[in-house]
Amino acid sequence: MSVHKNPSEIEWFKCNSCSSKFKCKSHLKRHMVLHKDPSEIKWYECHSCEFKSKHKESLKPHMLIHTDPTKIKWLECDVCGYKSKDKSNYKRHLRRHRASGSMLYKLVY
Numbered sequence: 001m002s003v004h005k006n007p008s009e010i011e012w013f014k015c016n017s018c019s020s021k022f023k024c025k026s027h028l029k030r031h032m033v034l035h036k037d038p039s040e041i042k043w044y045e046c047h048s049c050e051f052k053s054k055h056k057e058s059l060k061p062h063m064l065i066h067t068d069p070t071k072i073k074w075l076e077c078d079v080c081g082y083k084s085k086d087k088s089n090y091k092r093h094l095r096r097h098r099a100s101g102s103m104l105y106k107l108v109y
């Protein structure tokens with residue numbers, strides 16, 4: 001007597017989204033996560049562009065790029081007009097001018 005069940009006799013838990021089938025309901029459940037409809041995910045969307053994120057924490061820093069530019073304290077390079085919000089980037093930029101030497105005359109204070 002064979003201990004092997006005829007596969008057709010097993011009650012399979014079938015996935016509706018693909019051809020996978022599982023003997024165990026919990027396995028199917030776990031599998032179904034793969035097919036989760038993206039529209040069912042709660043997205044945090046940016047109102048100003050296409051950006052969206054599943055995490056609220058990611059949207060916040062993104063929104064900064066849409067902040068009213070007049071409210072941003074820009075650090076502006078008088079040599080080339082380069083602007084940066086970030087002081088360390090700005091400094092690095094200035095250093096590049098000094099290093100190149102080409103615009104040095106403008107940087108003499």
Ligand SMILES: [Zn+2]
Binds near residue numbers: 016018031032035
């Ligand atoms: Zn599936």
Ligand SMILES: [Zn+2]
Binds near residue numbers: 047
């Ligand atoms: Zn945006």
Ligand SMILES: [Zn+2]
Binds near residue numbers: 093097
């Ligand atoms: Zn510059």
